[in-house]
Every structure is written in C-alpha cells, then in structure tokens.
Amino acid sequence: xxxxxxxIIGAGPTGLFTAHQLKLIGLDCExxxxxxxxxxxxxxxYPDKPIYDIPAVPECTGEELTNNLINQLKPFDIKFxxxxxxxxxxxxxxxxxxxxxxxxxxxTPNVIIAGGVGSFEPRKFAPKExxxxxxxxxxxxxxxxNIFKGKxxxxxxxxxxxxxxxxxxxxxxxxNLVHRxxxxxxxxxxxxKVHELKKTGKINLFTKYQMxxxxxxxxxxxxxxxxxxxxxxxIKTDYVLGFFGLIMQLGPIAKWGLNINKKTIEVDTEKFxxxxxxxxxxxxxxxxxxxxxxxxSGFHEGALAARACFKLARPDEKYRFEFTTSSKTIKDxxxxxxx
Amino acid sequence: MAKITYITQDNQNHTLDVQxxxxxxxxxxxxxxxxxxxxxxxxxxxxxxxxxxxxxxLDKLPKxxxxxxxxxxxxxxxxxxxxxxxxxxxxxxxxxLIVNIPSKQG
Numbered sequence: 001x002x003x004x005x006x007x008i009i010g011a012g013p014t015g016l017f018t019a020h021q022l023k024l025i026g027l028d029c030e031x032x033x034x035x036x037x038x039x040x041x042x043x044x045x046y047p048d049k050p051i052y053d054i055p056a057v058p059e060c061t062g063e064e065l066t067n068n069l070i071n072q073l074k075p076f077d078i079k080f081x082x083x084x085x086x087x088x089x090x091x092x093x094x095x096x097x098x099x100x101x102x103x104x105x106x107x108t109p110n111v112i113i114a115g116g117v118g119s120f121e122p123r124k125f126a127p128k129e130x131x132x133x134x135x136x137x138x139x140x141x142x143x144x145x146n147i148f149k150g151k152x153x154x155x156x157x158x159x160x161x162x163x164x165x166x167x168x169x170x171x172x173x174x175x176n177l178v179h180r181x182x183x184x185x186x187x188x189x190x191x192x193k194v195h196e197l198k199k200t201g202k203i204n205l206f207t208k209y210q211m212x213x214x215x216x217x218x219x220x221x222x223x224x225x226x227x228x229x230x231x232x233x234x235i236k237t238d239y240v241l242g243f244f245g246l247i248m249q250l251g252p253i254a255k256w257g258l259n260i261n262k263k264t265i266e267v268d269t270e271k272f273x274x275x276x277x278x279x280x281x282x283x284x285x286x287x288x289x290x291x292x293x294x295x296x297s298g299f300h301e302g303a304l305a306a307r308a309c310f311k312l313a314r315p316d317e318k319y320r321f322e323f324t325t326s327s328k329t330i331k332d333x334x335x336x337x338x339x
Numbered sequence: 340m341a342k343i344t345y346i347t348q349d350n351q352n353h354t355l356d357v358q359x360x361x362x363x364x365x366x367x368x369x370x371x372x373x374x375x376x377x378x379x380x381x382x383x384x385x386x387x388x389x390x391x392x393x394x395x396x397l398d399k400l401p402k403x404x405x406x407x408x409x410x411x412x413x414x415x416x417x418x419x420x421x422x423x424x425x426x427x428x429x430x431x432x433x434x435x436l437i438v439n440i441p442s443k444q445g
Binding site: 041045046049245263 | 380385386413415417419445
C-alpha cells in the first residue's frame with residue numbers, strides 16, 4: 001500500500017501542474033495514468049499541433065508543453081505510475097483507498113481527478129462477436145510477438161502501428177493487411193516497404209475493405225471483410241490485430257459515487273471538490289458554471305485544489321500563503337538559493 | 340442561418356436552426372443532440388463527432404482535408420458518406436443538410 005498526501009489521477013498538463021503546486025506547499029503526491037507515457041491528450045492526440053493560448057508562451061506544441069511541465073517538476077521527487085488505470089476508490093475512515101487494474105493500491109486523504117475526458121482505451125472492431133475472442137485471438141496491441149510465429153495474422157488499420165507490425169510480423173508469419181481506403185497515413189518509408197513486401201508476396205494487401213464478421217466457436221477460424229462495392233471475402237486467419245487509435249472513456253470513474261453531468265464531474269469553485277469530501281476534479285473533466293475547457297483553467301483549478309488538500313493532509317497545521325519570489329521555505333523545496 | 344436535421348440513433352429527426360459560422364458538431368452539442376461526443380472539442384483529433392451525410396449533400400459540402408480522412412480511419416464504421424461534423428462550417432449553403440448520427444462513436 002502506497003501512502004501519500006494526495007493522489008493525482010491523470011498525467012496530462014493539469015495533473016502535472018497540480019503536482020507542482022502540491023510540492024510547492026510541502027505536500028507529497030503520486031500520479032497514476034492509464035497511458036504508457038506522461039502528457040495526456042497533449043501527447044496522445046496532438047503532440048505536433050501548436051497551442052497559442054498558454055499564458056506567456058506565444059506558441060508551443062503539445063509535446064513541448066509536456067516537456068516544459070516535466071522540467072518544472074525536476075526539483076521534486078514525484079512517483080509516476082504509468083500503464084495503471086484506477087478502478088476503485090473507497091472510503092476508509094479519513095482516507096481513500098485507491099486500487100488500480102494491475103493491483104497497485106494507495107491510501108490517501110486526497111484524490112485529485114485530472115482525467116481529461118477519461119482514460120484512453122483502444123478503439124475496437126464493430127462486430128459484437130469480436131469481444132468473445134478479445135485477448136485470445138483478437139488484440140488491439142502486441143504484448144508478445146512470438147505467438148504469431150508461423151501463423152496467419154490479419155492486421156487492420158492504416159497508421160504507423162498497423163503498418164509497422166505488418167512489416168515486422170511478415171518476417172515470421174503470413175500477414176494480411178486490411179484498410180478502409182487505398183491511402184495510408186503511416187510514414188512514407190513504411191508505406192513503401194509494405195508495397196515492396198506485397199510484390200514479393202510477404203504481405204497480402206486488402207484495401208477498401210472493412211471487417212463485417214468473425215467466425216469460429218472456441219477458436220477464431222476466419223473473418224469476413226467487405227469491399228466498398230459490397231463484395232464480401234472470407235479470410236482464414238489465426239489472429240486479428242486492430243489498430244484504430246485510442247478513444248477516451250470515462251470508464252470506472254462513473255462508479256465512484258460522484259455527481260456526473262454529461263461525462264464531467266461537478267465541483268465547487270473554491271476547492272474544486274466533488275460531492276465527496278477529499279475527492280477533487282480539475283481540468284477538462286470538471287464542470288461548474290462558466291467552466292472553460294482550456295489548459296490555463298486546469299492550472300488555476302489545480303492550484304486551488306492543492307491548497308484544499310493541505311487541510312486534510314496536515315489537519316494540525318495552518319496553511320500559510322507564500323510567493324515563490326520571496327519564501328525561503330519554498331526556495332528550499334525548489335533547491336534554489338535564497339537571496 | 341441554416342436548417343440542419345440530425346437523425347439520432349433512435350431514428351428521431353431533430354431539425355434545428357444553426358447559426359452561420361458554427362460547425363455542424365457545435366450545433367448538435369449546444370442543443371443537446373445525443374450521439375455526438377466531440378471529445379477533443381473540434382480539433383480534428385478524435386473522430387468522435389462522426390456523422391453520415393445524406394448522399395445528395397456529399398458533393399455540395401466543402402472537400403475533406405487530408406487530416407479529416409486520416410481521422411475517419413479511426414471512426415466507428417466509416418462509410419463513403421462519412422464526415423467529421425467539426426469540419427463542416429454552417430453557412431446559408433448548408434440549409435436543409437441532413438446528417439445521420441452513427442450507432443456509436445467508438
């Protein structure tokens with residue numbers, strides 16, 4: 001069980017700056033995120049897109065913003081728990097017991113939800129029966145490529161993940177690559193490589209096709225794919241991989257007893273606390289009259305929620321407001337010299 | 340101003356007057372039309388404002404940019420008449436537009 005003054009759910013810009021605010025006022029914190037990297041939507045959805053409305057930063061990309069926020073956290077020791085989705089939040093006297101899908105648990109008086117639009121999950125195939133084979137013969141990511149050796153693998157998608165895996169797996173497996181149109185959005189070099197492998201018969205390419213059906217009882221046997229002109233083909237395959245990117249889903253948050261309004265969590269504007277004492281929501285996931293879904297609003301909300309955490313984490317102390325320009329205590333925490 | 344009809348998953352028609360300059364996505368979200376999630380808020384980064392445009396409107400709409408077709412790769416059951424509603428800016432020319440909202444956004 002990890003004990004901490006505050007647990008932040010979500011390592012996007014709001015979560016990162018909230019951690020900074022907590023550390024500045026002398027509280028410790030840990031951060032959990034379902035993605036395998038820090039940065040949230042900024043990294044997952046628009047790493048290369050320029051942002052123009054961060055105060056005092058005329059222009060920066062999602063990736064630059066993330067890197068700058070990580071740099072700002074350098075003076076502090078903050079534990080990140082990536083690839084972990086928070087599944088359960090339960091009250092235990094004055095603390096919240098938080099559990100993740102991989103079995104990590106935390107005990108903390110303060111939980112700050114900085115979860116954006118929820119957790120990123122892979123987009124799945126449309127046919128309902130695909131669920132039956134999920135994680136057995138249908139996958140949305142590759143954990144162990146060795147299972148495909150000598151087998152037939154059908155890969156769906158037109159981006160880098162789909163094409164990179166098609167190229168890689170074609171070394172040891174029979175690969176079918178299926179995509180809904182002729183154009184691919186993967187790196188040109190990979191697209192060229194796929195066309196080359198198609199010529200030498202290493203990859204079977206099916207474009208303008210989408211999956212309509214999966215067949216098999218215990219074991220996946222074949223799939224039906226349908227062309228834009230309605231022609232249907234049946235392909236025998238041992239495995240199916242789908243790479244359609246990620247989608248954000250509120251997921252388990254909906255079950256924590258919070259007041260939810262259209263996929264957002266209702267908070268007050270003093271502490272950004274939810275209807276549950278000690279659980280706060282900041283950034284895109286919170287809502288209140290006048291809420292603006294801007295990164296700068298998330299920074300403000302995180303700063304206030306951090307101060308609210310102090311009371312529950314240090315019930316016997318009084319919080320004193322201080323400026324970073326003048327406070328010796330804060331400068332010590334930052335590891336910079338006082339004048 | 341344009342009259343836009345959104346046909347939701349339950350086959351209900353919702354016809355609304357949408358102001359010029361807003362997107363077809365914003366018209367839906369501001370009027371609580373269910374089924375258009377628009378998770379990224381109109382940044383062409385998520386494909387959760389996917390709609391099917393009535394065939395006769397396909398050629399009348401502004402052409403897709405590359406980024407839109409790329410995002411549609413990720414949409415749930417994309418078809419030839421798929422568009423991202425955040426990329427359709429309302430003008431008088433769109434008066435009478437009919438869009439179907441897919442059964443799911445992801």
